[in-house]
Amino acid sequence: MRVVSGCLCGINCKYNGANNRHEKFIKELRAGQLLPLCPEQLGGLPTPRSACEIVGGSGEDVLAGRARVINTAGEDVTECFIKGAQEFLAIIKQAGIDEAVLQRRSPSCGVGKIYDGSFSGHLVSGDGVTTALLKKHGIKVWNDEDYLQDKGEC
Ligand code: SF4
Numbered sequence: 001m002r003v004v005s006g007c008l009c010g011i012n013c014k015y016n017g018a019n020n021r022h023e024k025f026i027k028e029l030r031a032g033q034l035l036p037l038c039p040e041q042l043g044g045l046p047t048p049r050s051a052c053e054i055v056g057g058s059g060e061d062v063l064a065g066r067a068r069v070i071n072t073a074g075e076d077v078t079e080c081f082i083k084g085a086q087e088f089l090a091i092i093k094q095a096g097i098d099e100a101v102l103q104r105r106s107p108s109c110g111v112g113k114i115y116d117g118s119f120s121g122h123l124v125s126g127d128g129v130t131t132a133l134l135k136k137h138g139i140k141v142w143n144d145e146d147y148l149q150d151k152g153e154c
Contacts, residue, residue, distance in 0.1 A: 001032075001033060001034070001035060001095065001096075001097050002028075002033065002034055002035070002097060002099045002100060002101055003034070003035045003036075003037055003088075003091075003092045003095075003097050003099075003100045003101075004025055004028075004029075004034045004035065004036050004037075004100070004101045004102070005020070005036070005037075005038065005101070005102045005103040005106070005109045005144070006019075006036040006037055006038035006041070007019045007020040007021075007038065007103055008020050008021065008022055008025045008036070008101070008103055008144055009021065009025050009026060009029045009034065009036040010025075010026060011036055011038065012047065013038035013040070013041050013047055014047070014048075015040075015047070015048060015049050015050065015051045015052070016048050016051075017047055017048040020103055020144075022144070022148065022153075024148055024151065024153045025101075025144075034101075035091075035092070035095060035097060037088055037091060037092075038084075039081070039084035039085055039087070039088040039108045039109065039129075039130040040052075040080070040081070040084050040108050041084070042083070042084040042087035042088055042091075043079075043080035043081055043082070043083040043084025043085070043087065044080050044083065044084070045077065045080050045084070049071070050071035050072045050073045050075070051071060051072050051119070052069050052070065052071045052072075052077055052081070052107050053069070053070065053107055053114075053115045053116070053117045053118075053119055054067055054068070054069055054107050054114060054115075054117055054126070054128070054129070055067060055068055055069070055070045055117035056068060056117065057126070058114065058124075058125075058126025058127055058132065059085075059107070059108075059110070059114070059126065059127045059128045059129040059130070059131055059132030059133070060126070060127065060132040060136075061126075062078060062081065062082065062129045062132070063082065063085075063129065063132055063133060063136070069081045069107055069129065070117070072119060081107065081108060081129045081130075082129060084108060084129075084130065085108065085129045085130040085132075085133040085134075086133065088130050088133075088134075089130075089133055089134060089137060089139075092134075092139070093137075097139075098138070098139055098140065099139065099140045099141075099142075100131075100134055100139055100140070100141045100142065101141075101142045101143075101144055101147045102128070102130070102131055102141060102142070102143060102144065103143075103144055104143040104144055104145055105123065106128050107128050107129065108128045108129050108130045108131075109128050109130055109131060110126070110127055110128035110131060110143070111127055111128070111131050111141050111142065111143035111146075112125065112126075112127065112143060113125060113126070114126045114127065114128055127141075
């Protein structure tokens, strides 16, 4: 069993109320191999919601108090992102899950690359807040693209 970003399984949990559905994940979900979760919803944020980016660093920096998560309205939503990451981790620990497949570039789920905080589409190296917390706790984290490539899906 792996945990997966809910939006990859067709759940409309993205900031704009849409999803990132991919048939491979639907197939694995139906086979009982995936647990879909959305850390931003677990953190109490509404859907739809304003787009958010990490300003001043990566998810690891957010967890260390060196960076913040800000939305396009200029609101600081850092605490919701940290709470969502903690809830996400608590659920998967309860379920005995030690592997995750997460949506690339998200300020929560991003793996290896995230937007730079300028809301201009520029990417920088780093993980989202949930990914950073999972890695700290020894969870293996794939980004969705690498996972699909590994499975020969793209
Ligand atoms: S927080 Fe993660 S699961 Fe939720 S919509 Fe964003 S990328 Fe998908």
